Structure formats: structure tokens, C-alpha cells
Amino acid sequence: MPLKAAMTPRKRASQARSRATVEALVEATARILVREGFDAASTNRIAREAGVSIGSLYQYFPSKEALVVAVVERHNRELVTVVREALGEVADQPFEVAVRRLVAAAIAAHRVDPKLHRVLSEQTPRTGALENVEAFNSETYGLFQAFLDARRDQLRPLDLELAAFVCVTSIEALTHTAVLHRPEILSDAAAETLVDEATRLVVGYLAPAFM
Amino acid sequence: MPLKAAMTPRKRASQARSRATVEALVEATARILVREGFDAASTNRIAREAGVSIGSLYQYFPSKEALVVAVVERHNRELVTVVREALGEVADQPFEVAVRRLVAAAIAAHRVDPKLHRVLSEQTPRTGALENVEAFNSETYGLFQAFLDARRDQLRPLDLELAAFVCVTSIEALTHTAVLHRPEILSDAAAETLVDEATRLVVGYLAPAFM
DNA sequence: CCGCAATACGAGCTATCGCTCATATTATCC
DNA sequence: GGATAATATGAGCGATAGCTCGTATTGCGG
Numbered sequence: 001m002p003l004k005a006a007m008t009p010r011k012r013a014s015q016a017r018s019r020a021t022v023e024a025l026v027e028a029t030a031r032i033l034v035r036e037g038f039d040a041a042s043t044n045r046i047a048r049e050a051g052v053s054i055g056s057l058y059q060y061f062p063s064k065e066a067l068v069v070a071v072v073e074r075h076n077r078e079l080v081t082v083v084r085e086a087l088g089e090v091a092d093q094p095f096e097v098a099v100r101r102l103v104a105a106a107i108a109a110h111r112v113d114p115k116l117h118r119v120l121s122e123q124t125p126r127t128g129a130l131e132n133v134e135a136f137n138s139e140t141y142g143l144f145q146a147f148l149d150a151r152r153d154q155l156r157p158l159d160l161e162l163a164a165f166v167c168v169t170s171i172e173a174l175t176h177t178a179v180l181h182r183p184e185i186l187s188d189a190a191a192e193t194l195v196d197e198a199t200r201l202v203v204g205y206l207a208p209a210f211m
Numbered sequence: 212m213p214l215k216a217a218m219t220p221r222k223r224a225s226q227a228r229s230r231a232t233v234e235a236l237v238e239a240t241a242r243i244l245v246r247e248g249f250d251a252a253s254t255n256r257i258a259r260e261a262g263v264s265i266g267s268l269y270q271y272f273p274s275k276e277a278l279v280v281a282v283v284e285r286h287n288r289e290l291v292t293v294v295r296e297a298l299g300e301v302a303d304q305p306f307e308v309a310v311r312r313l314v315a316a317a318i319a320a321h322r323v324d325p326k327l328h329r330v331l332s333e334q335t336p337r338t339g340a341l342e343n344v345e346a347f348n349s350e351t352y353g354l355f356q357a358f359l360d361a362r363r364d365q366l367r368p369l370d371l372e373l374a375a376f377v378c379v380t381s382i383e384a385l386t387h388t389a390v391l392h393r394p395e396i397l398s399d400a401a402a403e404t405l406v407d408e409a410t411r412l413v414v415g416y417l418a419p420a421f422m
Numbered sequence: 423c424c425g426c427a428a429t430a431c432g433a434g435c436t437a438t439c440g441c442t443c444a445t446a447t448t449a450t451c452c
Numbered sequence: 453g454g455a456t457a458a459t460a461t462g463a464g465c466g467a468t469a470g471c472t473c474g475t476a477t478t479g480c481g482g
Contacts, residue, residue: 015479018429038336043470053431058471125249126333159404165393166385166408173384174377182376193370197377197416204415205408226449229459254440264461269441 022060024050026074029067034115038123043067065129072130075116076137082109083140087147095154096203098147103198106171107186109136110179118180136172144168148206156208167202174198233271235261237285240278245326249334254278276340283341286327287348293320294351298358306365307414309358314409317382318397320347321390329391347383355379359417367419378413385409 028050032041043064047054061067086105090098110117124130145164148155155163178185178194185194239261243252254275258265272278297316301309321328335341356375359366366374389396389405396405 015428017479021429037338039338042468044468047432054471055432055473056430059429062471064470122337125336127248127250131333162396162404162408165388165396166412169384169388170381170412173380177376177380185373185376193373197373201377201381201412201416204418205412207415226458228449232459253438255438258462265441266443266462267460270459273441275440 018060021050021052021056024052025057025061025067026070028052030071030074030113030116033068033071033119033124034113038119041068068124069129069133071116072120072124072133075113075120076133078112079109080137080139082112084143087143091150095151096199099202100195100199102144102147103171103175103195103202106175106198107179107191107195110175114179121176121180136168136176140172141165141168154208155206158206163206166205170201171198174201229271232261232263232267235263236268236272236278237281239263241282241285241324241327244279244282244330244335245324249330252279279335280340280344282327283331283335283344286324286331287344289323290320291348291350293323295354298354302361306362307410310413311406311410313355313358314382314386314406314413317386318390318402318406321386325390332387332391347379347387351383352376352379365419366417369417374417377416381412382409385412 025046029041029046032046032049036045041064043057044054046064046067047057050057057067061070083102083105086101086108090101093101126133141164144167145160148158148160148163148167152158152160174194175198184190236257239257240252243257243260247256252275254268255265257275257278258268261268268278272281294313294316297312297319301312304312337344352375355378356371359369359371359374359378363369363371385405386409395401
């Protein structure tokens with residue numbers, strides 16, 4: 001293996017034709033990750049799937065890693081969008097209703113492309129440029145902290161940053177694990193139950209009463 | 212790459228000499244994973260590190276995967292031991308005290324060999340034989356469920372299995388994330404605070420009062 | 423319609439990986 | 453001490469990976 005190349009592409013796509021090539025490559029990478037797994041996603045295989053030559057691939061992506069980064073970033077953008085929209089909707093809802101909605105959004109986010117999510121979290125080594133790309137984008141912590149801040153008069157005294165860490169990490173783990181490893185929890189009426197439980201977990205933690 | 216070999220070793224180690232070889236290989240694998248990462252852990256590199264020939268390696272481990280499985284299983288045994296011991300100690304403690312102790316145990320478990328834990332969770336693809344090897348052994352869910360069952364008269368009415376899922380998953384995620392990505396949370400007095408918060412999270416969720 | 427830049431192509435290079443196998447060394451038992 | 457089983461050795465094979473580079477094709481400005 002030659003020394004690992006840089007992360008910036010050799011060439012920027014400027015014409016429409018090349019922008020389509022770039023898009024096809026990212027798409028193909030995601031498809032292969034989902035259908036055949038990380039190990040099968042060789043650069044030659046990706047180029048073939050995209051209907052693009054290996055040479056063209058390296059015109060726009062300086063390494064295999066860069067391609068995977070592109071897929072991860074696109075996926076993360078989709079996830080954060082789901083959460084952000086939910087947060088927007090609940091701005092003036094009662095606290096518990098709002099939390100319920102956010103928990104449901106977390107589940108929905110994990111269902112955006114669960115097979116891709118699984119491959120990215122279970123098979124993709126967090127190495128090199130992928131090291132700092134978190135699965136559940138760290139932006140979510142900030143958004144949730146702002147949500148708490150807007151309602152801090154209804155909550156017990158809190159270190160908001162720590163509280164956001166506790167809530168987001170817990171909800172993320174519950175929904176992530178449920179979607180990826182406990183499908184039975186999310187079928188039919190059971191899904192409602194999980195939302196109940198997760199909501200209770202968070203509300204009980206943040207509520208002023210008790211203890 | 213040849214077709215992937217089986218998971219059972221060709222030969223069982225019977226003499227003391229060969230048992231030492233096996234041990235040296237597992238040790239070397241863990242050392243390389245920690246010091247150089249998953250990608251550097253080639254079978255040739257592991258054999259060299261162990262001071263053993265590549266041929267001998269394949270006498271006892273039929274594939275690279277088998278070596279990694281051995282490391283993972285040993286690590287998981289150590290983690291579960293820490294949790295099991297804590298559970299044994301708190302059998303007749305008041306509920307909240309017991310939960311505190313268990314949260315502390317979860318942190319301790321993640322500190323058994325944090326660098327190895329990080330490599331296993333971030334770089335090691337959960338593929339093939341590794342697919343079903345969970346980081347925080349699933350035995351823990353059962354142990355915690357029994358813990359809850361023994362105290363169910365002090366708790367609100369619960370689906371014990373679901374409650375164990377919620378608690379263990381949350382605590383695992385909090386301690387895992389804190390140890391691996393938030394070192395500042397675990398230094399000095401801050402660690403105490405995290406234990407407080409995690410305890411409150413779990414106790415608030417399980418307590419009969421409120422809501 | 424020409425000329426040059428942008429884009430596309432793919433044979434093939436180098437590196438390395440997982441793994442085999444023919445051979446050598448060491449231990450055990452009578 | 454000789455025979456046999458257990459253990460150890462490492463050169464090297466086949467496969468494939470990531471990636472380069474010389475060449476062909478396409479699109480755009482004039």
C-alpha cells in the first residue's frame with residue numbers, strides 16, 4: 001500500500017458531467033457498503049458499481065477513506081436534519097410532550113437508512129480521517145442543550161452541558177441498540193412502550209420533584 | 212485471499228511449551244492492537260511480536276479472526292468479572308447505594324484496559340465470528356435483571372427485561388462515552404458528579420414515586 | 423470548427439496480506 | 453537411546469488491495 005494520500009481531491013468538479021460522476025461514486029459507495037459490507041467496498045468495486053473508471057474515481061477522491069467520509073457526512077446530515085426538525089416543532093409544547101417527540105425523532109433518525117447505519121457503526125474502522133466523525137453528530141448535543149436552556153425554569157438546577165450529555169448519550173444508545181439489535185422492541189405496540197420508557201428516563205432525570 | 216478457514220484450531224495445545232505459545236500469541240495480539248491499531252495487526256506482525264513463527268501461529272489459530280476473538284473474549288471476561296463482583300457486594304445494600312456502586316463498577320470496567328477497549332470498539336469490524344461478540348457482554352443484562360427482580364417490591368411495576376435493557380444500555384453508553392471521548396468528565400471531582408447523575412438517571416427511572 | 427482544458431479511461435505496478443507446507447527441532451515414553 | 457509424536461520454523465504462493473499514469477474522449481470558448 002502506498003503512503004496514504006491526502007484527503008483533498010486532486011480536482012474540483014466544475015462541469016455538470018463531473019458533478020454527476022462524483023454523485024454516482026458516493027451513491028455507489030453507500031450501495032456497496034449496504035449490500036456487501038465494508039470489506040467488499042474496494043475502490044475498483046466502487047468504480048465498477050458507479051459505472052465509472054478507477055481513474056476517474058481518483059480524480060475526485062484521493063483515497064478510499066475520502067469516499068467513506070463523504071458517505072458518512074451525508075448520512076450524518078440526514079440524521080441531524082431529522083432531529084433538528086423535531087426540535088423546531090416542539091418549541092412551545094409542554095416539557096414531557098416535547099421529550100416524547102424528541103425520543104420518537106431519535107428512533108426515526110436511526111431508521112433513515114438502518115442498514116447503512118449498521119455498516120458504518122459496526123464495520124467501518126474509526127481510523128485516520130474517520131476518527132473524529134461521530135455516528136450521532138455532536139451537533140445534537142448543542143441543539144439539545146439549547147432546548148434545555150430554554151426551559152431551565154421548569155427543571156431542577158442543572159449543569160446544562162452535563163445534562164445534555166447524559167440525555168443525548170442515553171437516548172442515542174437506547175434507540176441505536178433497539179434499532180440495530182432489538183427489532184422486537186420496535187414492532188407494533190412495543191415501539192410505543194420504548195418511547196414511554198425513554199421519556200420517563202429523561203423526564204425523571206431532569207424533573208425538579210423527587211429526591 | 213484464500214477462502215476463510217474454520218474457527219477451530221488445527222491442534223489443541225497439550226504440552227506446557229505449546230500452551231505458552233498460545234498465550235504469547237494472544238498477548239502479542241492485544242499489545243499490537245493497543246500500540247499499533249487493528250490494521251497493523253497482521254498475522255505476520257503478531258507472530259513476530261510473540262517471538263513465534265508464522266507457522267506456529269497457524270497451528271493454534273486457524274485465522275486472524277480467531278486470534279482477535281480470543282482477545283475479545285478475554286477482555287469481556289475481565290469486564291463481566293468487575294460487574295459481577297460489584298453485584299455480589301451490594302446484595303443487601305439500600306437501593307440507591309447499590310445503584311451508585313454499580314455505576315461506579317461500570318466505570319471501573321471501562322477502565323480495565325481502556326486503550327484495548329477503544330481499539331476493539333472503534334477499529335475492529337464486527338464481521339464474521341465477531342458479529343455476535345458484544346462489547347459489554349450480554350450476560351450483564353441478565354445479571355442486572357436478577358438484581359432488579361430481587362428488589363421489585365421497592366420499584367414501580369416494571370417489565371423487568373425492558374427495564375434492564377434501558378438501565379444497562381444507558382449506563383454502558385454513559386460510561387463508555389465518558390471514558391473514551393470525555394476524559395474531562397472523569398478527572399478528580401468530576402467523576403463523582405457523573406456517578407451522581409447516572410445514579411439519579413437510573414433511580415428516577417425505576418422509583419415508584421413521581422409521575 | 424478549431425484548440426485547449428476538463429473529464430474519462432483502464433492496464434498494470436507495488437505492496438502486503440492471509441495462509442500453506444516441506445522440513446527441522448524438541449519432548450515423551452519404553 | 454531410539455522411535456514416534458508434538459511442536460516449531462520461515463520461504464514463498466496466490467490473491468487482491470490501493471493507486472498511478474499515459475492515453476483517449478468530450479465539452480466549451482472563440
